[in-house]
Amino acid sequence: MKILVCVKQSVSGELNPFDACAYEAALRIKTAEDEVILLSMAPKKSEEMLLSLTRLGAAKAYLLNDKAFAGADTLATAYTLSLAVNMIKPELIICGRQTIDGDTAQTGPSLSVVAGYNLITGVMGITDVNGKIVCNTRSGEVTKEYPALITVERFCTLRFPSIRSKIGEVITLGAKELGADVSRCGMNGSPTKVLKTFENQEGRRKCTFITPEQLDDAIIAAKEKGRARLAPKEQSDKKLSEVWIVGEKPRDMALSVAERVRVIEPDTPKKIAELIKAEAPEVVLWASDAYSKATAPQVASILRTGLCADCTALETDGESLFMYRPAFSGNIIAKIACVTRPQMATVRTVDTEGNDMIVAVGMGAVNSLDKVKGFAEKHGAELGASRAAVDAEIMPYEKQIGLTGKSVSPAVYVAVGISGAVHHVEGMKRSGTIIAINKDKDAPVFDYADYGIVADINDIL
Numbered sequence: 001m002k003i004l005v006c007v008k009q010s011v012s013g014e015l016n017p018f019d020a021c022a023y024e025a026a027l028r029i030k031t032a033e034d035e036v037i038l039l040s041m042a043p044k045k046s047e048e049m050l051l052s053l054t055r056l057g058a059a060k061a062y063l064l065n066d067k068a069f070a071g072a073d074t075l076a077t078a079y080t081l082s083l084a085v086n087m088i089k090p091e092l093i094i095c096g097r098q099t100i101d102g103d104t105a106q107t108g109p110s111l112s113v114v115a116g117y118n119l120i121t122g123v124m125g126i127t128d129v130n131g132k133i134v135c136n137t138r139s140g141e142v143t144k145e146y147p148a149l150i151t152v153e154r155f156c157t158l159r160f161p162s163i164r165s166k167i168g169e170v171i172t173l174g175a176k177e178l179g180a181d182v183s184r185c186g187m188n189g190s191p192t193k194v195l196k197t198f199e200n201q202e203g204r205r206k207c208t209f210i211t212p213e214q215l216d217d218a219i220i221a222a223k224e225k226g227r228a229r230l231a232p233k234e235q236s237d238k239k240l241s242e243v244w245i246v247g248e249k250p251r252d253m254a255l256s257v258a259e260r261v262r263v264i265e266p267d268t269p270k271k272i273a274e275l276i277k278a279e280a281p282e283v284v285l286w287a288s289d290a291y292s293k294a295t296a297p298q299v300a301s302i303l304r305t306g307l308c309a310d311c312t313a314l315e316t317d318g319e320s321l322f323m324y325r326p327a328f329s330g331n332i333i334a335k336i337a338c339v340t341r342p343q344m345a346t347v348r349t350v351d352t353e354g355n356d357m358i359v360a361v362g363m364g365a366v367n368s369l370d371k372v373k374g375f376a377e378k379h380g381a382e383l384g385a386s387r388a389a390v391d392a393e394i395m396p397y398e399k400q401i402g403l404t405g406k407s408v409s410p411a412v413y414v415a416v417g418i419s420g421a422v423h424h425v426e427g428m429k430r431s432g433t434i435i436a437i438n439k440d441k442d443a444p445v446f447d448y449a450d451y452g453i454v455a456d457i458n459d460i461l
């Protein structure tokens with residue numbers, strides 16, 4: 001079997017962590033008859049990283065590099081990658097769930113449509129590859145026929161090369177070698193355009209410092225206050241006459257830019273694409289749940305239209321839709337427009353499922369884990385974790401909150417021994433009330449908390 005792994009070097013130079021897991025997953029299922037091949041559409045400088053990755057077991061790597069590929073959004077990226085897929089003809093493609101720079105989680109599902117592969121998203125483990133592929137996913141066991149494309153969560157860690165490992169080759173392919181239609185590549189082929197970017201101040205809160213004795217009362221009050229409403233901030237003077245929403249969740253966001261909303265029931269990508277083709281709405285908005293994140297990019301690929309991921313605000317001049325989304329770990333907000341129709345976006349919605357209180361364990365709580373667990377139990381709270389706590393193997397990855405974990409929005413979020421790195425804040429800033437406990441009064445987490453307790457965990461809880 002040929003297994004193709006799509007990989008990307010992040011802006012900081014490291015292999016995108018989700019792709020590292022995709023590669024390790026491929027190496028684990030590889031038998032002596034199988035061949036693992038790496039594929040990356042990237043600048044020339046990624047050649048070095050690809051070469052060193054071949055030492056782990058991939059026979060070769062393809063680097064898609066051409067001026068015509070620059071500035072691609074997910075639709076143009078999926079098209080370009082699909083040309084290499086058509087050439088290589090793997091039975092199985094493994095992609096990371098998302099890149100940590102772009103953070104859209106769209107490329108895998110889009111590529112599955114353009115290349116004609118069966119799709120499984122949110123994979124937490126591969127249980128069988130004989131005849132069919134069977135995966136454990138966030139929503140249970142899923143089986144698909146080959147050819148199949150799976151997108152993986154971070155469920156395993158990439159191995160190190162051994163001293164005797166052999167280096168493979170990197171084959172660079174440009175638009176000509178791929179036979180690409182350059183009008184569908186790079187900036188030319190990208191329906192979404194970034195209009196401007198600016199610094200993100202979102203998520204910052206005014207912290208009131210309290211004593212450990214006031215903690216229980218603060219929690220009770222926060223539970224009563226409930227979950228945050230992600231009320232869309234920018235209300236436009238002018239409105240679009242009608243916006244379609246898939247499911248009820250994007251209603252609030254839609255009403256910030258539209259006179260009327262029409263609700264479309266969640267269905268298969270094919271059926272929704274047919275309906276959109278037949279009735280040609282101007283705007284279609286999706287939620288940010290697992291169904292929408294997997295389905296919206298497939299519909300966008302079928303319709304060859306743009307899809308902006310994870311919008312936190314919308315605006316309109318009465319004709320076009322302007323979409324705001326965090327980029328690069330949430331440090332920057334980008335204003336995006338879509339030049340094709342329909343204009344589509346997944347919008348961040350408050351998830352009303354799950355426990356209404358989360359107690360998140362950070363590195364500072366490593367030595368007081370039992371205490372923190374007891375505290376969570378007393379308040380009927382679910383546990384969460386920072387990536388450092390997961391990497392230290394004191395908490396499982398499913399509990400990781402943040403950019404490379406999950407996003408949560410309980411009524412009460414208690415961060416225990418967490419420093420407050422932007423990567424972590426990205427996953428918890430939509431909580432109703434945030435309470436931080438840290439022994440360092442200058443810890444950044446207090447900038448994102450409503451209440452703070454400066455104390456050693458060992459002395460309180």
Ligand SMILES: Cc1cc2nc3c(=O)[nH]c(=O)nc-3n(C[C@H](O)[C@H](O)[C@H](O)COP(=O)(O)OP(=O)(O)OC[C@H]3O[C@@H](n4cnc5c(N)ncnc54)[C@H](O)[C@@H]3O)c2cc1C
Nearest residue numbers: 362363364386387388402403404405417418419424439457
């Ligand atoms: C690309 C990328 C993606 C990432 N994705 C994520 C992600 O999804 N989620 C995530 O969480 N991180 C993520 N990170 C990592 C992130 O940058 C931080 O390194 C991580 O969040 C730190 O975890 P922490 O706060 O638990 O640990 P630390 O930063 O080590 O902080 C520990 C804190 O505990 C406090 N403390 C120590 N002892 C005590 C005590 N006894 N009592 C009270 N306080 C104490 C310290 O003052 C400190 O503030 C990512 C990083 C990168 C580069």
